[in-house]
Amino acid sequence: MTRTTADVTFLRGYNQALVMAVGRTVRTFERSTVVHATGLTPQAVSKVIARLTADGLIRSAGVRRPGIGKPAVVYELVPDSRYAIGAHVARRTLRLVLVDLAGTVHHSTVSPLPADFTPEQLLDALSVGIGAITAGTELRSRLTGVGIGMIGPLDHAHGLVRDAHGLRHWHDVPLRELAEAHLGLPVHLDKDVTAGITAEAWRHGATFGDAALIMVESGIGGGFWLGGTAHRGAHTNAGEFGHTVVDLDGPRCVCGRLGCLEVVHLRAIEAGDVPRAARVLAVGVVNLLQTLDLAHVVLAGADLLRHADVYLPAVERAVRTDVPRADWLAPMVTLSRLGADVIAAGAAVQVLDQLYGIPDLTPGTPPAIVRQPVAGAH
Amino acid sequence: MTRTTADVTFLRGYNQALVMAVGRTVRTFERSTVVHATGLTPQAVSKVIARLTADGLIRSAGVRRPGIGKPAVVYELVPDSRYAIGAHVARRTLRLVLVDLAGTVHHSTVSPLPADFTPEQLLDALSVGIGAITAGTELRSRLTGVGIGMIGPLDHAHGLVRDAHGLRHWHDVPLRELAEAHLGLPVHLDKDVTAGITAEAWRHGATFGDAALIMVESGIGGGFWLGGTAHRGAHTNAGEFGHTVVDLDGPRCVCGRLGCLEVVHLRAIEAGDVPRAARVLAVGVVNLLQTLDLAHVVLAGADLLRHADVYLPAVERAVRTDVPRADWLAPMVTLSRLGADVIAAGAAVQVLDQLYGIPDLTPGTPPAIVRQPVAGAH
DNA sequence: GCGAATTTAGCAACAGCGTTGCGTAATAGG
DNA sequence: CCTATTACGCAACGCTGTTGCTAAATTCGC
Numbered sequence: 153m154t155r156t157t158a159d160v161t162f163l164r165g166y167n168q169a170l171v172m173a174v175g176r177t178v179r180t181f182e183r184s185t186v187v188h189a190t191g192l193t194p195q196a197v198s199k200v201i202a203r204l205t206a207d208g209l210i211r212s213a214g215v216r217r218p219g220i221g222k223p224a225v226v227y228e229l230v231p232d233s234r235y236a237i238g239a240h241v242a243r244r245t246l247r248l249v250l251v252d253l254a255g256t257v258h259h260s261t262v263s264p265l266p267a268d269f270t271p272e273q274l275l276d277a278l279s280v281g282i283g284a285i286t287a288g289t290e291l292r293s294r295l296t297g298v299g300i301g302m303i304g305p306l307d308h309a310h311g312l313v314r315d316a317h318g319l320r321h322w323h324d325v326p327l328r329e330l331a332e333a334h335l336g337l338p339v340h341l342d343k344d345v346t347a348g349i350t351a352e353a354w355r356h357g358a359t360f361g362d363a364a365l366i367m368v369e370s371g372i373g374g375g376f377w378l379g380g381t382a383h384r385g386a387h388t389n390a391g392e393f394g395h396t397v398v399d400l401d402g403p404r405c406v407c408g409r410l411g412c413l414e415v416v417h418l419r420a421i422e423a424g425d426v427p428r429a430a431r432v433l434a435v436g437v438v439n440l441l442q443t444l445d446l447a448h449v450v451l452a453g454a455d456l457l458r459h460a461d462v463y464l465p466a467v468e469r470a471v472r473t474d475v476p477r478a479d480w481l482a483p484m485v486t487l488s489r490l491g492a493d494v495i496a497a498g499a500a501v502q503v504l505d506q507l508y509g510i511p512d513l514t515p516g517t518p519p520a521i522v523r524q525p526v527a528g529a530h
Numbered sequence: 531m532t533r534t535t536a537d538v539t540f541l542r543g544y545n546q547a548l549v550m551a552v553g554r555t556v557r558t559f560e561r562s563t564v565v566h567a568t569g570l571t572p573q574a575v576s577k578v579i580a581r582l583t584a585d586g587l588i589r590s591a592g593v594r595r596p597g598i599g600k601p602a603v604v605y606e607l608v609p610d611s612r613y614a615i616g617a618h619v620a621r622r623t624l625r626l627v628l629v630d631l632a633g634t635v636h637h638s639t640v641s642p643l644p645a646d647f648t649p650e651q652l653l654d655a656l657s658v659g660i661g662a663i664t665a666g667t668e669l670r671s672r673l674t675g676v677g678i679g680m681i682g683p684l685d686h687a688h689g690l691v692r693d694a695h696g697l698r699h700w701h702d703v704p705l706r707e708l709a710e711a712h713l714g715l716p717v718h719l720d721k722d723v724t725a726g727i728t729a730e731a732w733r734h735g736a737t738f739g740d741a742a743l744i745m746v747e748s749g750i751g752g753g754f755w756l757g758g759t760a761h762r763g764a765h766t767n768a769g770e771f772g773h774t775v776v777d778l779d780g781p782r783c784v785c786g787r788l789g790c791l792e793v794v795h796l797r798a799i800e801a802g803d804v805p806r807a808a809r810v811l812a813v814g815v816v817n818l819l820q821t822l823d824l825a826h827v828v829l830a831g832a833d834l835l836r837h838a839d840v841y842l843p844a845v846e847r848a849v850r851t852d853v854p855r856a857d858w859l860a861p862m863v864t865l866s867r868l869g870a871d872v873i874a875a876g877a878a879v880q881v882l883d884q885l886y887g888i889p890d891l892t893p894g895t896p897p898a899i900v901r902q903p904v905a906g907a908h
Numbered sequence: 909g910c911g912a913a914t915t916t917a918g919c920a921a922c923a924g925c926g927t928t929g930c931g932t933a934a935t936a937g938g
Numbered sequence: 939c940c941t942a943t944t945a946c947g948c949a950a951c952g953c954t955g956t957t958g959c960t961a962a963a964t965t966c967g968c
Contacts, residue, residue, distance in 0.1 A: 157569040158544045159955055160925045166536040166891065167926085183945075191535040196926050198946065221944025222934040305855055314855065362764045374821060379757055379890075385823025386740045387859050395854075396817035400777040400794070400810070409816075409852055416778070432778070438787075439774035443752065443818070445763025474787055476773075477683055477692065481765050512757075512891070513544065537926055538954045545955085561916075574955050576917065599915025600963040 158513060164203075167192060169510040170358065171200050172209065175229040176254060177357030180213055182224040189358075201227065208233045209253070209508070229254055234508070235295050237282055237337075238500025240344065240493075241265075241274065241302040243318055243370060248281040249493055250291075251500035253508070255354045257493050259285050270321040275334045282335065296507055297338035298331065299499030301347035303371070308388035311341045317371070340502045344495045345375030345391045346382050350505060351490055351498030352450050353377045358510065361447030364440055365488070366393070367495075368433065368463075369453035372414045374440065381512055382502075398435055421455075430463045434470035441475055441483060452488035460487055536891060542581075545570060547888040548736065549578050550587065553607040554632060555735030558591055560602040567736075579605065586611045587631070587886070607632050612886070613673050615660055615715075616878025618722065619643075619652060619680045621696055621748060626659045627871055628669075629878035631886070633732050635871050637663050648699045653712045660713065674885055675716035676709065677877030679725035681749070686766035689719045695749070718880045722873045723753030723769045724760050729868055729876030730828050731755045732883060739825030742818055743866070744771070745873075746811065746841075747831035750792045752818065753876075759890055760880075776813055799833075808841045812848035819853055819861060830866035838865055 170190045174181055186197045204210045205227075213228040231254035240247040244267070250259040263281060266273050278298070286292050305314040311328020331339040342350075349365040358380075365375040372394030376383040384390055394414035395407045402411025403419060413436045420429035433456075437449055449467065456463050468485050472478050488494045548568045552559055564575045582588045583605075591606040609632035618625040622645070628637040641659060644651050656676070664670050683692040689706020709717040720728075727743040736758075743753040750772030754761040762768055772792035773785045780789020781797060791814045798807035811834075815827055827845065834841050846863050850856050866872045 157548075157955090158541050160538070160541070160923085160953095161955095163536050163538070163541065163925055163954090170535075193927060194946075195928080199926080219944080220936050220942080222946075224945060305859070314858065376822075378761055379759065381757065383756055383822070386825035386861065387823055389859060390821065390823035392820040392823075395820045397813050398775055398778055400780070400789075400813065402778070407854055411778075435775050435778065435787075439817075440821070442770040442773045443768065443821075444754075444761070445765055445768035445770075447764035476785055480692065481683070481767060483764065510891075535926090538924095538952085541925090541954055571956060572917075573957080577955080597915080598913080598965045600917075602916060 162511065162513070165511050167196065168200050168204060169508060171197065171204060172229070172508050173358040173510060175210055175227070176354065177359070180226050180228045182217070182226055184224060231256060232291075233294060234504065235291050236500040236503040237285065237295065237298045238347070238496040238498065238503075239278060239281075239298060239300045240347075240496035240499065241300060242344075243303075246274070246277050246281065247493070247496045248278075248285060249496040249500060250285050251497055251504070253504060255351070255497070255501060255504075257490065257497050260493050260496070261285070268320055271325050271327065271330060274327075275330060278331065279335055295337060297340060297503040298335060299340040299342070299347065299502045300327065300331065301342060301344040301495040301499035302327075303373075304343045304391070305389050306341065306343060308342050308346075308384055311339070313341070314389075338503065340499065340506065342382075342384075342499065342502055343373075343375070343389070343391050345373040345393075346384060347375070347496075347498035347502055348452060348488070348494040349375035349377045349450070349498065350382050351494050351501050352448070352488065353382075354498075354501045354505060354509070355489075362444065363448035363450065363483075364437075364444070364446050365450045365452055365494070366433070366437060366456075366467075367453040368417075368451075368456035370455070372417060372433070372436075376444070378444070380510065393436065393440070396436065396439070398432065398439070426459050426462050427466065430459070430466035431470070433463065434467045435474075437467050438470050438474045441471065441481070445481065446483045449483050449485045450488050451485070452490075452494050454492060457487065457491065540889065540891070543889050545574065546578050546582060547886060549575070549582060550607070550886050551736040551888060553588055553605070554732065555737070558604050558606045560595070560604055562602060609634060610669075611672060612882065613669050614878040614881040615663065615673065615676045616725070616874040616876065616881075617656060617659075617676065617678045618725075618874035618877065619678060621681075624652070624655050624659065625871070625874045626656075626663060627874040627878060628663050629875055629882070631882060633729070633875070633879055633882075635868065635875050638871050638874070639663070646698050649703050649705065649708060652705075653708060656709065657713055673715060675718060675881040676713060677718040677720070677725065677879070677881045678705065678709065679720055679722040679873040679877035680705075681751075682721045682769070683767045684719065684721060686720050686724075686762055689717070691719070692767075716881065718877065718884065720760075720762075720877065720880055721751075721753070721767070721769050723751040723771075724762055725753070725874075725876035725880055726830060726866070726872040727753035727755045727828070727876065728760050728883060729872050729879050730826075730866065731760075732876075732879045732887070733867075736888065740822065741826035741828065741861075742815075742822070742824050743828045743830055743872070744811070744815060744834075745831040746795075746829075746834035748833070750795060750811070750814075750831075754822070756822070758888065771814065771818070774814065774817065776810065776817070804837050804840050805844065808837070808844035809848070811841065812845045812852075815845050816848050816852045819849065819859070823859065824861045827861050827863045828866050829863070830868075830872050832870060835865065835869065 183197050210227050213226050216223045231252040234253040238249045247262045249257050313325045313327050316322035328339045328341045353360045363377040367373045374393030395412045397411050398413045399411030405412035405415035417429050417432045471482050561575050591604050594601045609630040612631040616627045625640045627635050691703045691705045694700035706717045706719045731738045741755040745751045752771030773790045775789050776791045777789030780794050783790035783793040795807050795810045849860050
């Protein structure tokens with residue numbers, strides 16, 4: 153409805169973000185690198201770099217470069233200029249990570265959550281955990297916010313947990329508001345899988361194509377990165393990939409339908425047949441490819457990574473043999489390099505992405521986190 | 531890789547397109563309508579309207595409006611200021627339509643294509659057909675281009691038909707280039723289903739949310755509209771929705787896999803069991819909803835529309851009963867109002883959309899059609 | 909009737925963006 | 939020591955949407 157309007161401040165943010173994306177992707181860069189990668193004029197790049205340097209987001213890292221002509225100034229991202237905290241709320245555990253501007257994970261802690269925990273119990277666990285991470289450090293002033301990755305269904309746009317599968321006290325809980333009030337920091341709430349794929353995309357910069365994160369961990373979910381942003385869907389509830397039917401006459405799933413990918417996969421696991429489980433998952437992955445045509449498939453989740461040696465080849469084979477014109481259409485299949493931290497790291501990255509990532513002008517995306525002054529910035 | 535850079539000309543195009551989107555969606559509008567819908571300031575709207583009026587794209591349609599204060603000037607789109615031709619290339623037929631700036635279909639003709647036709651035969655059929663439509667009219671000068679919607683796999687970015695299913699002479703044919711040379715007009719090549727969903731989205735303006743067009747016609751395909759643009763995928767080959775497995779032990783499909791939606795559906799049709807075919811399709815639609823969370827599902831295709839009274843209720847029921855929290859998540863399910871013209875109309879609309887639609891800044895989208903001077907424009 | 913309130917719309921000045929033109933600094937090669 | 943080459947910034951510019959203010963056209967209240 154109310155579409156974001158485009159004014160000159162949008163231009164500044166957009167082109168600035170392009171430069172930041174370069175800085176994230178490569179370790180060091182010069183002006184000419186940016187000119188080539190973005191298509192901006194050298195003069196425009198100079199202005200952007202001056203602004204970013206003034207904000208402390210990038211800095212000069214030496215000069216010199218072999219070759220003719222005046223040596224170019226080399227720049228690099230200042231990773232510790234901004235931080236964000238990411239939380240992965242699972243059924244029984246809370247994982248917290250500290251992530252810097254470059255997307256590097258610094259701390260990673262796991263703490264148990266009470267059985268069938270309440271919103272209040274989660275908030276307490278969050279503030280205790282965050283307090284422990286920031287205790288005795290100066291980074292509070294450079295902390296941009298907290299991202300929370302959680303199972304759905306949830307309403308990202310309004311920061312609302314609608315129903316968390318298997319948790320009794322979570323119906324229409326305005327978690328984002330509650331957490332912002334409780335923590336005194338901007339909070340970003342999103343589905344676990346969507347957060348996860350954001351972590352992967354952030355690491356790859358602006359060149360990351362359409363991709364999916366397949367997560368197998370007490371259920372099967374899929375996070376999507378389409379057209380340069382996370383795909384959340386009309387009600388911000390995309391990703392229930394495990395509840396797609398792959399066997400019309402299959403067993404009944406907890407969701408009520410017959411033969412969902414998740415239940416068929418689970419039966420194979422229960423029978424101790426991991427290879428079959430992997431093949432079933434691979435069928436689902438190829439289904440996604442046929443529908444969406446993806447460039448990357450990232451595999452994640454504790455239950456999958458435990459048998460990564462079985463799942464990865466199974467998916468790779470299916471992708472090569474079952475996709476028509478695989479020479480042209482087959483995606484790159486990898487394991488998530490962030491391992492068990494993907495979701496939490498992604499949740500943190502979403503906070504950074506909202507501030508320093510490439511903005512888009514799509515409808516229904518009100519800025520949840522307002523850019524706030526940070527110590528050292530002007 | 532090379533991402534489009536954002537400069538002030540982008541601002542102009544973007545905000546101009548926002549106003550055009552309002553003009554397409556409602557029959558008549560005032561400045562205040564645009565201000566409210568876009569968030570632009572009244573002054574900015576005045577400037578945009580002045581430019582669009584000078585280009586002949588919109589015009590004043592009377593003044594007056596009951597109410598207090600100075601009467602507002604009423605504006606409307608000038609539908610016949612620009613046209614585009616759309617072609618739907620099927621296995622045996624060529625459908626051509628003439629579409630105006632408002633998205634209205636003016637002519638619709640169907641001509642047979644030779645069995646196993648060659649690229650040359652298609653080009654001839656195209657120029658004959660287009661000649662017939664434009665003959666004796668003045669609209670050649672207002673013709674912005676030709677859109678071609680076709681079965682895949684094809685490469686939209688490079689205007690290349692990779693392999694058209696069931697057509698022997700279509701392997702790596704640079705159809706866009708060939709057609710541009712042959713017709714002397716800008717040509718836009720895309721998959722049939724992607725063109726189709728564009729037609730639907732165009733009619734609804736900027737408020738159209740994530741959506742899919744489900745097409746049943748010598749195969750099953752899906753076109754997607756996600757985040758404000760057509761989703762084409764990493765290799766511009768998304769949409770092979772019919773080749774997703776829904777029955778692990780099902781019959782073998784032409785694509786080689788077992789139990790694809792398409793083959794299971796076909797078996798039901800061959801058995802004369804249309805209700806079962808519809809239920810199978812509905813399972814596939816719910817799979818899409820679980821994965822992508824869509825706001826609209828549009829049903830189309832000759833084979834579906836022939837039994838629309840069976841398919842529509844079947845899908846509607848599945849969407850209400852099989853989607854969890856359907857009260858919140860269920861999409862609107864409709865039949866395509868353009869009927870048999872969807873694909874051709876959508877192909878035409880894609881040309882108009884590239885010129886007057888809301889531009890986006892996503893990577894890998896070089897402007898295929900350059901804005902060209904049109905008679906009457908300044 | 910007539911002034912006040914209300915709504916619409918445009919002119920003029922402005923701030924901020926990337927762009928263009930050109931001058932300057934720093935290096936290597938002859 | 940001069941020239942070619944490369945890097946980079948200052949200054950002026952064109953363009954965008956924004957802000958401040960004025961004028962025009964209507965309804966409403968007295």
